Amino acid sequence: MGIFSDxxxxxxxxxxxDSSQEILQALNEDALxxxxxxxxxxxxxxxxRSVHTLKGDSAACGYKELSELAHAVEDVxxxxxxxxxxxxxxxxxxxxxxxxxxxxxxxxxxxxxxxxAPIYRLIEAIRNPHPQAAFAPGxxxxxxxxxxxxxxxxRGQNVYNIALAIxxxxxxxxxxxxxxxxxxxxxxxxxxxxxxxxxxxxxxIIEVALASHHQLDWVERKSRIPTVVSKVCVLLAQQLxxxxxxxxxxxxPSPPAAVPPAPPAPSAEVPAGLSQREQDxxxxxxxxRQVFERPRTRDERLPAATENVIRVxxxxxxxxxxxxxxxxxxxxxxxxxxxxxxxxLGNAPLRARSADALVFQSQILNKLQRAxxxxxxxxxxxxxxxxxxxxxxxxxxLGREVNIVIEGENTDLDKSILDALAEPMMHLLRNAVDxxxxxxxxxxxxxxxxxxxxxxxAYHQGNQVVIEMSDDGKGIDxxxxxxxxVASGTLTAEQAARISDGDALDLxxxxxxxxxxxxxxxxxxxxxxxxxxxxxxxLKGTVTVRSIPGEGTTFRLKVPLTLAIIKAxxxxxxxxxxxxxxxxxxxxxxxxxxxxxxxxxxxxxxIRDEIVPLIRLARLHPGGERKSKLxxxxxxxxxxxxxxxxxxxxxxxxxxxxxxxxxxxxxxxxSGASIxxxxxxxxxxxxxxxxxxxxxxFGTDPRSAGAHA
Amino acid sequence: xxxxxxxxxxxxxxxxxxLVVDDSIFARKNLARIIDSYGGVLxxxxxxxxxxxxxxxxxxxxxxxxxxxxxxxxxxxxxxxxVRQHPDARVIMVSSVGYQExxxxxxxxxxxxxxxxxxxxxxxxxxxxxxxxxxxxxxxxAAGE
Numbered sequence: 001m002g003i004f005s006d007x008x009x010x011x012x013x014x015x016x017x018d019s020s021q022e023i024l025q026a027l028n029e030d031a032l033x034x035x036x037x038x039x040x041x042x043x044x045x046x047x048x049r050s051v052h053t054l055k056g057d058s059a060a061c062g063y064k065e066l067s068e069l070a071h072a073v074e075d076v077x078x079x080x081x082x083x084x085x086x087x088x089x090x091x092x093x094x095x096x097x098x099x100x101x102x103x104x105x106x107x108x109x110x111x112x113x114x115x116x117a118p119i120y121r122l123i124e125a126i127r128n129p130h131p132q133a134a135f136a137p138g139x140x141x142x143x144x145x146x147x148x149x150x151x152x153x154x155r156g157q158n159v160y161n162i163a164l165a166i167x168x169x170x171x172x173x174x175x176x177x178x179x180x181x182x183x184x185x186x187x188x189x190x191x192x193x194x195x196x197x198x199x200x201x202x203x204x205i206i207e208v209a210l211a212s213h214h215q216l217d218w219v220e221r222k223s224r225i226p227t228v229v230s231k232v233c234v235l236l237a238q239q240l241x242x243x244x245x246x247x248x249x250x251x252x253p254s255p256p257a258a259v260p261p262a263p264p265a266p267s268a269e270v271p272a273g274l275s276q277r278e279q280d281x282x283x284x285x286x287x288x289r290q291v292f293e294r295p296r297t298r299d300e301r302l303p304a305a306t307e308n309v310i311r312v313x314x315x316x317x318x319x320x321x322x323x324x325x326x327x328x329x330x331x332x333x334x335x336x337x338x339x340x341x342x343x344x345l346g347n348a349p350l351r352a353r354s355a356d357a358l359v360f361q362s363q364i365l366n367k368l369q370r371a372x373x374x375x376x377x378x379x380x381x382x383x384x385x386x387x388x389x390x391x392x393x394x395x396x397x398l399g400r401e402v403n404i405v406i407e408g409e410n411t412d413l414d415k416s417i418l419d420a421l422a423e424p425m426m427h428l429l430r431n432a433v434d435x436x437x438x439x440x441x442x443x444x445x446x447x448x449x450x451x452x453x454x455x456x457x458a459y460h461q462g463n464q465v466v467i468e469m470s471d472d473g474k475g476i477d478x479x480x481x482x483x484x485x486v487a488s489g490t491l492t493a494e495q496a497a498r499i500s501d502g503d504a505l506d507l508x509x510x511x512x513x514x515x516x517x518x519x520x521x522x523x524x525x526x527x528x529x530x531x532x533x534x535x536x537x538x539l540k541g542t543v544t545v546r547s548i549p550g551e552g553t554t555f556r557l558k559v560p561l562t563l564a565i566i567k568a569x570x571x572x573x574x575x576x577x578x579x580x581x582x583x584x585x586x587x588x589x590x591x592x593x594x595x596x597x598x599x600x601x602x603x604x605x606x607i608r609d610e611i612v613p614l615i616r617l618a619r620l621h622p623g624g625e626r627k628s629k630l631x632x633x634x635x636x637x638x639x640x641x642x643x644x645x646x647x648x649x650x651x652x653x654x655x656x657x658x659x660x661x662x663x664x665x666x667x668x669x670x671s672g673a674s675i676x677x678x679x680x681x682x683x684x685x686x687x688x689x690x691x692x693x694x695x696x697x698f699g700t701d702p703r704s705a706g707a708h709a
Numbered sequence: 710x711x712x713x714x715x716x717x718x719x720x721x722x723x724x725x726x727x728l729v730v731d732d733s734i735f736a737r738k739n740l741a742r743i744i745d746s747y748g749g750v751l752x753x754x755x756x757x758x759x760x761x762x763x764x765x766x767x768x769x770x771x772x773x774x775x776x777x778x779x780x781x782x783x784x785x786x787x788x789x790x791x792v793r794q795h796p797d798a799r800v801i802m803v804s805s806v807g808y809q810e811x812x813x814x815x816x817x818x819x820x821x822x823x824x825x826x827x828x829x830x831x832x833x834x835x836x837x838x839x840x841x842x843x844x845x846x847x848x849x850x851a852a853g854e
Contacts, residue, residue, distance in 0.1 A: 175812035175823055182816055226835035227824060 012382065016061045017108050023050050024101055031093040038086025041079050047093055048077040054100060056422055060382050065201055066103045069116045072123050072140045081126060088126050095119065115204040139207055144393040145192040149209045157211040160219055164206045165231035173202040176228040180206055183225055188212025317375050324369050325656030329675055331365055332653065334358055336678055380458040381409035383422050390426050391454060394433040401440050401451040402433055408458035413465050417539055417559050424532040428469050428555050436473030436553050446550065464583045465561055470554035476547040478504050502639035505545050509533040540581065540671050542637060542688055566657060569633065570650035570682060574621035577682045582652055584687045586634040586641060593628045605632060605643055614643045615695040635687050642691050655682060669693060713834050715748025715848040716841065725845060726752040728770035730761040732779040740774055743830045758782025765791050765798065772837055777804040777811045785815045792819030799840050803828060
C-alpha cells in the first residue's frame, strides 16, 4: 500500500466492501433490465457507470483482478456493441456481476480469488465478432500497455502475446510465475505481464506481451516449462488490433498475415480463437458458470471481516441529511420569528433568552450537519493515489520525465463528487504530461531540470474544496489557441483581436479545440477539456486555468464540499428570489445607473481600477422596470470578474439544495433550488452558466447574447 | 528403478555431472539414485550451504540440486553465491511446498528452476532437460531400458 498506513488502507477497504455491495445490487438490477431491452442506451450508461465506479474503487484498494476485469467489462459496454449483440452483452453483465461478487468475497476473506480468464474470453468474443481477429485468451491490455506493445512492434521487434496456463499440479503458483518471468526475460523483454511482479493473487493463466528477436515456434517451445506450465498459446501481436475504447468497431479486420498461420497447436482448452464465435462464446460462458458457481443465497455469504463497521444504504444517510436540511430550514424559521420578536418586544429578557437558545441550537445543528456530511466524506487521496501511475505510464510512453508531488491528500470531500472528479483529473494529468511538460532535452535547453514536476494539491476553502494541478512545463500557447478558435469558428476574427488573456485561456474548455500540432496517442483519446468543464458544471464547481509561457500551467478545480448544503448569497430580481454560492462572490457594491458605461456594446462598471463587465439578471424577466440604484454582486470565475446586477440583496444563508425535477426547470441557468424558513422558494443560479449564457462574448451585443438564455 | 534415456553434454558427450545439496542423508541418497537413472554422474554432495559453494567450485557440476532449508547457510544464499560467482551455474531448487516464498526468492536470485519434494523422477528429468536446453543431448537409447 506504499504511502498509506495500514489503518488507513483498512479503512478504505472496508469502505470499499460496503459500497461495492450497493454497486453490485444496482448492476444486477440494471442487467436484468437490460435483458428485457438490450439496446436501451440509458441502461447501458447506468451499467457502465456502476462498473466504472467499481473499477475505480477496487483499483484504489489495490484489488487488481477486480479493477482489471471491471475495466475490460466497461470497455465493451458501448452502444455500438449493444446494438450489435445486446443479448450477449446483457449476459456478460450478469456473469460479470457474479464474478465481481465472487472476487469481492474472496478479497474480503483474504482467499485466493477465482480465475477471471473465462470472462475475458467471453469479453473477447463479444468485442470481436470477426472470428479471424478473435484471439483465444484475453490479452486485454490497458490502453497504455497496448501503446507500449505497439511501440515495440514499431521498433521492429517481434511482439508476442503469450498465454501460459499454470500447471494445475503445481502448487507453488507464485514460484511458477516467477520462473516464467525468469525464463521469458532470458529470451526477450517483457512488456506486460499479468500477474504483475509480487502479485499475491495468481490467476490460472499468465498473460504476457513479450518483445523478442526469436521466432514464434522457438518462443513457444521455450515457454513450455516442465512442471510449471501446462498449456501454451503464443500469438504474434504486432497486428493485435489497437483497441480504442471509444471506437471499438473502428479496427480493420486483421489482414490474414496478422494471425500466424494456425498458431502452433494451442491446447483444446485454450481455444485458438479461430473457431466460430458462437462456439467460443458458449464455451466461455459455460466455463464461467463452472468457475463462478456462486452460493445460491446471499445469506450464505460470509459476514464482513470487520465487526465495528455498520453497512447502511446511502439512501438512509441521505434521509438523515435531508432531515438535517429541514432542521436548518426550521432554524431560519426561528430566526425569522426572533427578528419579529425583536421588533415587537424590544429588549425583553425573554427575547434575549430565546436568542441564546437559538444560538445554542444553531451550534448543535452545525455540528450535526457536519457529522452527517462526514459520513459521506472520503479523503481526496482515494483519487490522488491513482494519478501517479497514470502520470508514470503517460510519461514513459512519451519519453518525458515527470515527478508527481502530492499535497493535501487528507482533504475530505463528498464521495460522489470525488468519483466524478476522477476522470477529469486523469485527463488533465495526461494533458499536463503530454502538452505541458517538455521533453527532457527541451527542458534542459530552457534551463529547467530535465524532470518535470506536476503538483497536486487539495485544500478546503470555506465551504469548497480546491483541487489544483500545476505543471512546470511550457505553458499554453495562447496565440495558437486563439487562431485555432478562429479557424474552428468559435471566435470571429474581430473577437479574437480583442479577447483578453483570461478569456482566451478559457477557450481550451471549448469543444473541439486543440493546440497540439500533432495528434498524439495520448491526446487523441478520452474526454476532452469541454468534458472537464461539463463535469465541473454538473458539480456546481468551477475549473479555471492559469498559464505562464515557459513556466507552466495550473488548473484549479473548485467544488462544493457537498452537494447537499451550500452557503449562498440571496438576492431579489424582479420580485423573485435567487441565490449564488457564496464561494464565488468577491464583493458586493451599490452603484447608480449613471455609473454604468458601454464599452463595445457591453455594459461595464469601473470598480477601483478594474473594468468589470455587467450582466443584468433582470433579463431573466423581460419587462421588469429598471431602477436607478443598482446592486452589483461581483462574482469571480477564475481570473474573470463579472458583476451581476440585481434589484435587492437579502443576505447570506445556508441553503439546503432540493433536487429539481427537470421538467420544472425552464432555464439552464439554475443549478438547484431551496426552500426558506418562510416557505419561499429560492433558485440557485449557476454562476458559470449565467456568465456563459447571458454574458457570452463580452464584445457582443447584450441583447443578442441574451437571446439564448 | 525406471531408467531414462541418458542425458549427455552436447559439447563432449560426457554424462551430466550433478552436485546434490541437502542436509538429509536420505534425501541425498534418493537423489543420487535418481541421477543414476538419468545416466548422470554424482560429482559431489554437500550437507550445508557453505560446503555446497566449495563443492561447486571444485566440481563445476552441470546441475546443482539444492535443498532450501539447511543448517549454517540456507539454500537460497548458497544458490545466490554460486550464481553470482558463476552466472552459468544451473541451480535447481528442491523444496517442500511450504517454502514458496523461499523458492520465489531463490528464483529471483538466479536459480533456474524448482521441483517439489517428494521428487518425482520423471518430472525432475523433464526439468533438468529443460534447464540444460541446448547444452545436453539425449543419448539414443544407449542407456538401455
